[in-house]
Amino acid sequence: xxxxxxxxxxxxxxxxxxxxxxxxxxxxxxxxxxxxxxxxxxxxxxxxxxxxxxxxxxxxxxxxxxxxxxxxxxxxxxxxxxxxxxxxxxxxxxxxxxxxxxxxxxxxxxxxxxxxxxxxxxxxxxxxxxxxxxxxxxxxxxxxxxxxxxxxxxxxxxxxxxxxxxxxxxxxxxxxxxxxxxxxxxxxxxxxxxxxxxxxxxxxxxxxxxxxxxxxxxxxxxxxxxxxxxxxxxxxxxxxxxxxxxxxxxxxxxxxxxxxxxxxxxxxxxxxxxxxxxxxxxxxxxxxxxxxxxxxxxxxxxxxxxxxxxxxxxxxxxxxxxxxxxxxxxxxxxxxxxxxxxxxxxxxxxxxxxxxxxxxxxxxxxxxxxxxxxxxxxxxxxxxxxxxxxxx
Amino acid sequence: xxxxxxxxxxxxxxxxxxxxxxxxxxxxxxxxxxxxxxxxxxxxxxxxxxxxxxxxxxxxxxxxxxxxxxxxxxxxxxxxxxxxxxxxxxxxxxxxxxxxxxxxxxxxxxxxxxxxxxxxxxxxxxxxxxxxxxxxxxxxxxxxxxxxxxxxxxxxxxxxxxxxxxxxxxxxxxxxxxxxxxxxxxxxxxxxxxxxxxxxxxxxxxxxxxxxxxxxxxxxxxxxxxxxxxxxxxxxxxxxxxxxxxxxxxxxxxxxxxxxxxxxxxxxxxxxxxxxxxxxxxxxxxxxxxxxxxxxxxxxxxxxxxxxxxxxxxxxxxxxxxxxxxxxxxxxxxxxxxxxxxxxxxxxxxxxxxxxxxxxxxxxxxxx
Numbered sequence: 001x002x003x004x005x006x007x008x009x010x011x012x013x014x015x016x017x018x019x020x021x022x023x024x025x026x027x028x029x030x031x032x033x034x035x036x037x038x039x040x041x042x043x044x045x046x047x048x049x050x051x052x053x054x055x056x057x058x059x060x061x062x063x064x065x066x067x068x069x070x071x072x073x074x075x076x077x078x079x080x081x082x083x084x085x086x087x088x089x090x091x092x093x094x095x096x097x098x099x100x101x102x103x104x105x106x107x108x109x110x111x112x113x114x115x116x117x118x119x120x121x122x123x124x125x126x127x128x129x130x131x132x133x134x135x136x137x138x139x140x141x142x143x144x145x146x147x148x149x150x151x152x153x154x155x156x157x158x159x160x161x162x163x164x165x166x167x168x169x170x171x172x173x174x175x176x177x178x179x180x181x182x183x184x185x186x187x188x189x190x191x192x193x194x195x196x197x198x199x200x201x202x203x204x205x206x207x208x209x210x211x212x213x214x215x216x217x218x219x220x221x222x223x224x225x226x227x228x229x230x231x232x233x234x235x236x237x238x239x240x241x242x243x244x245x246x247x248x249x250x251x252x253x254x255x256x257x258x259x260x261x262x263x264x265x266x267x268x269x270x271x272x273x274x275x276x277x278x279x280x281x282x283x284x285x286x287x288x289x290x291x292x293x294x295x296x297x298x299x300x301x302x303x304x305x306x307x308x309x310x311x312x313x314x315x316x317x318x319x320x321x322x323x324x325x326x327x328x329x330x331x332x333x334x335x336x337x338x339x340x341x342x343x344x345x346x347x348x349x350x351x352x353x354x355x356x357x358x359x360x361x362x363x364x365x366x367x368x369x370x371x372x373x374x375x376x377x378x379x380x381x382x383x384x385x386x387x388x389x390x391x392x
Numbered sequence: 393x394x395x396x397x398x399x400x401x402x403x404x405x406x407x408x409x410x411x412x413x414x415x416x417x418x419x420x421x422x423x424x425x426x427x428x429x430x431x432x433x434x435x436x437x438x439x440x441x442x443x444x445x446x447x448x449x450x451x452x453x454x455x456x457x458x459x460x461x462x463x464x465x466x467x468x469x470x471x472x473x474x475x476x477x478x479x480x481x482x483x484x485x486x487x488x489x490x491x492x493x494x495x496x497x498x499x500x501x502x503x504x505x506x507x508x509x510x511x512x513x514x515x516x517x518x519x520x521x522x523x524x525x526x527x528x529x530x531x532x533x534x535x536x537x538x539x540x541x542x543x544x545x546x547x548x549x550x551x552x553x554x555x556x557x558x559x560x561x562x563x564x565x566x567x568x569x570x571x572x573x574x575x576x577x578x579x580x581x582x583x584x585x586x587x588x589x590x591x592x593x594x595x596x597x598x599x600x601x602x603x604x605x606x607x608x609x610x611x612x613x614x615x616x617x618x619x620x621x622x623x624x625x626x627x628x629x630x631x632x633x634x635x636x637x638x639x640x641x642x643x644x645x646x647x648x649x650x651x652x653x654x655x656x657x658x659x660x661x662x663x664x665x666x667x668x669x670x671x672x673x674x675x676x677x678x679x680x681x682x683x684x685x686x687x688x689x690x691x692x693x694x695x696x697x698x699x700x701x702x703x704x705x706x707x708x709x710x711x712x713x714x715x716x717x718x719x720x721x722x723x724x725x726x727x728x729x730x731x732x733x734x735x736x737x738x739x740x741x742x743x744x745x746x747x748x749x750x751x752x753x754x755x756x757x758x759x760x
Contacts, residue, residue: 268757287747290754297698302677309673317673380669381662385642388657 007073011080018049019086027259029091032121034168043087044121050089051120057095064103064111065119093162094118094125096248097241098171101188105229105237114169114190126167127245128158128191128215129238135160136375138173138242139183139235143217145174152176152189152227154197154220160369164213165202167193173238176231187234189226196220207361208344242371243312249370250315253322254303260326260366262359263352267329268293271336285335292329299325313384316376323366324373330360400461403446407465410441415472417728420587423475429589430508430549434469435476439505447485447621453500458687459621463628463679470632473735475587477508477546479625479742484509486618487554487567491605498569509569510550511622512541512593519744521619521752526595528557528566534600535559537568540592545742547591548581554605555595556615565615567605570597585734616693622743623696624683627703630739631679634707637732638672641665641714648718661717668713671706679703694756701749704740711736 020042030043037044050056053067058074060066069077081088095118102111117123134141143156154174161170170191177185193200197220202210229237258264271289275282299321307314333356334341343349343357367373381387419431438444446462448454466478481502488499501507515524526539537557544553552571559566570577576597583589607614642665645656655661682695711733715722722729744752 268754272758286754287750290750293757294698294701294750294753297694298674298678298702301681302674304681305677308677313669314673317670320667320670321674374663377663377666378659380666381659384669385662385665387642387645387662387665388654390657390659390662 004072004076008076008080011077012084014053015080015084015086018046019084020046023087025085026087028087030087030089031124031166032090032092033124033166034122035124035166037120037122046087047089047121054119056090056092056121057099057119060099060103060115060119064115065117090121092118092121092124093127094123094169097127097244098125100244101171101237101240102228104240105233107225110190110225110228123168124166126161126164126170126193126213127241128161128164128170128172129242130160131157132159136372138238139186141173141175141186143172143174144178145176145187145189147176147224150224151221152224154189154191154217154222156217158215158217159203159212161200161213161215163211164193164200164215165210169193170215171228171241173234176234180232183235184232186238187231188228188237189222190228191220191222191226195222205362205365207358209358209362243315245370246312246319246376247315249366250318250322251303253326253366254299254318256300256303260322260363261330261333262355263333266293267332267336270333274336285332289332289336292325292332295321295325296329310383313380316371316379316384319370320367320373320376326366327363330356330363334360400457403455403457403461404464406441407443407461408468410437410443411465411468411471411474415469415474417472417731420473420475420731423587428549429475429583429587430477430546431475434474435505435508438465438476439503442503444481444505445503447482448489448499448503452489452494452496453503459624460683460687463624463683466625466628467632467635470629471636473586473633473731477510477549478629479622480508480510480546480550482625483511483618483622484554486621487511487605487614490607490609490614490618492608493606507552508546508550509552509554510544510546512544512547512553512555512570514541514543515539516542519741519748521615521744524556524558524565526555526557528559528568528604530559530561531598534598535566535568535604537570537595537597537599539595541595542592543590543741544593545588545590547593548579548589553593565611567607567611567614568599568603569605570595570599570603574599584738586731586738587734588738619743620693620696623700623749624686626739626742627679627696627699630700630703630707630736631675633732633735633739634672634703634710635676637707637710637714637729638668640728640732641710641717644718664713664717668710671709675702675706694753697744697749697752697756700744701746701753704736704742705746707732707736708740 022042023046030047032047047056054062054065055067055077057066058069058077062068099115099118102114129138131141131143143158145152145154156174158172164170170193172189172191173186174189175185176187197218199216201214203212203214204210253260267289271286278286303318337353340349340353341357343354345354414434414437419434423431442455443465445454446457446465447459449456462482484502485499488495498507502509515526526537526541528535528537537555539557550572552569555568555570557566557568574597576595578594579591581589581591645661645665646654648655679699682699686695714729715733718729721727
């Protein structure tokens with residue numbers, strides 16, 4: 001207990017000294033990667049300082065760039081950062097999605113090559129799993145990795161790689177065997193996106209953003225040690241990564257803030273401000289809003305509980321409930337604003353209103369990314385309800 | 393609340409075991425054959441086991457285990473549609489304990505199952521906390537009360553009523569205990585769909601001063617507190633019954649075959665059950681957290697409405713889906729699903745439906 005208090009005091013002192021004042025309350029993600037790591041801006045000065053402390057990945061072992069903190073110490077660090085409003089120093093898929101898989105299944109050489117670079121914010125990663133013909137049915141993917149002497153030669157077309165055009169490396173699923181049954185011919189490979197033969201193209205979405213990319217592989221040669229673990233085990237690694245992704249989305253969509261809605265103003269307050277004396281037709285809208293507020297209150301309560309039942313089923317539950325609720329709520333904001341919620345650009349709307357309109361469009365993707373709602377229902381039916389295998 | 397975690401855990405295990413041994417939907421079916429709306433034998437057993445004192449402190453004769461324990465008891469017994477006055481019991485206890493000088497003897501009798509007290513609040517076909525015309529006029533030595541209560545749950549079964557009446561001279565609501573023998577009470581009783589009984593009560597009574605509960609706080613605060621706890625108990629009834637019904641429907645889907653396969657293998661039905669599962673899991677998790685906070689004295693003024701709004705709507709949806717997913721046989725009196733459906737209708741109206749609680753949640757939030 002006393003040891004923890006000493007640690008907390010030291011953490012607090014260090015953070016106050018080393019967190020640039022401009023960053024208190026900073027809301028945006030601070031990414032790493034080749035393109036930004038040497039920037040002399042506060043966000044990246046902060047990132048480099050935290051990385052040097054091992055606090056971008058506090059619980060990772062020191063030899064991989066972490067600080068080797070215990071769970072309790074990591075909680076203390078997180079609590080003090082929250083208290084002082086210090087931002088997370090590094091937002092990185094290499095940390096949240098790939099790191100644990102490398103630690104469990106990679107060789108020591110691979111761990112040494114990649115993990116410290118991830119922890120330092122030097123290399124930024126993206127995921128290259130889905131394909132135009134392999135979305136929900138990911139296991140039917142066709143991009144191939146052909147073994148030739150000491151190399152793999154990669155050919156194929158990946159889609160929906162989040163922010164691929166800003167990434168340095170990608171963790172990918174390729175088919176290494178066409179003879180093996182569908183799930184067993186899939187392998188996890190690590191690929192430098194600067195390799196010759198790779199083209200990355202962003203996709204424009206209906207909200208105007210370009211958050212996802214296509215990645216084309218045209219006879220791309222990568223070393224043999226791009227392979228993680230065994231060739232036939234790629235699908236099991238993929239399932240672990242997808243489960244982490246699902247949990248992350250589940251957690252963020254049930255978080256105790258309104259980040260998913262692009263604003264901090266309560267939905268009910270928005271309605272009350274715009275309709276101080278609601279007409280009968282507006283009252284129907286208000287009823288929908290109160291329902292959504294009550295669902296939100298229940299979600300926040302429920303998300304405080306520990307994992308219940310089958311872990312995949314609990315993540316699926318939060319993911320579906322949370323994302324469907326965000327969609328409903330974003331929609332209610334736009335409807336509350338009426339035509340004031342339909343602005344694409346131009347001076348009829350404030351920048352905030354433009355943002356809310358686009359946020360509501362983005363929200364439609366939440367029930368599709370990280371495993372569609374329908375896939376989550378399948379998971380629940382199979383794992384929590386143990387219903388017999390579905391048709392076909 | 394003084395009960396420690398171990399005692400509460402033991403209680404919950406014992407309650408679960410009791411429910412497994414004594415709980416049965418057959419008890420409700422038997423009740424239909426009587427002229428009663430309360431399973432008195434069950435109530436007697438609960439009293440003997442000390443379960444009715446869960447929400448009462450030790451110095452007033454209870455075991456002080458709190459609402460976490462009490463609502464768990466209600467929840468597990470509601471799996472088999474236990475038909476007793478769980479909600480009125482909690483509210484009556486809260487109201488009597490809110491008196492400046494608590495009538496400890498009355499509380500003892502209630503906990504012992506000797507005296508059944510129900511709450512006479514509602515005055516029309518839909519419940520409304522403030523929609524009260526029954527008036528209590530101060531006279532020499534007491535009050536004259538005139539009015540009519542409607543759909544008083546267990547009205548005919550109870551030994552006495554806690555009557556909520558307007559006190560015009562004070563511009564407030566008053567709470568009065570009226571024993572059933574009081575001259576000037578006329579009851580009309582009837583059976584609800586789900587086997588419970590309700591009464592309309594015509595009131596032309598004269599009560600002595602000490603029949604009015606003299607409260608430590610305003611009647612508004614006292615009633616809100618008792619109401620919120622009552623709502624948590626109704627929500628427990630809804631939740632327990634929903635859980636059992638879900639299991640029943642799931643089991644049927646795994647067993648029933650049509651078109652050469654188990655009907656539970658059809659994706660459309662799987663998805664409907666998964667959606668119900670999500671609502672049920674969310675409600676369970678929220679409920680457990682809310683009740684834990686209540687016992688920790690972290691009061692959420694809107695928690696009663698939050699839970700009731702969700703739990704009664706969920707039970708209704710589950711019951712509706714239950715009949716549909718199972719099909720024709722679920723429409724027979726012999727099959728249990730219909731009993732759940734009918735209970736869901738009654739609990740929905742009890743102390744305000746979803747729409748009522750949506751409005752209440754809004755009002756409480758706007759005035760904060």
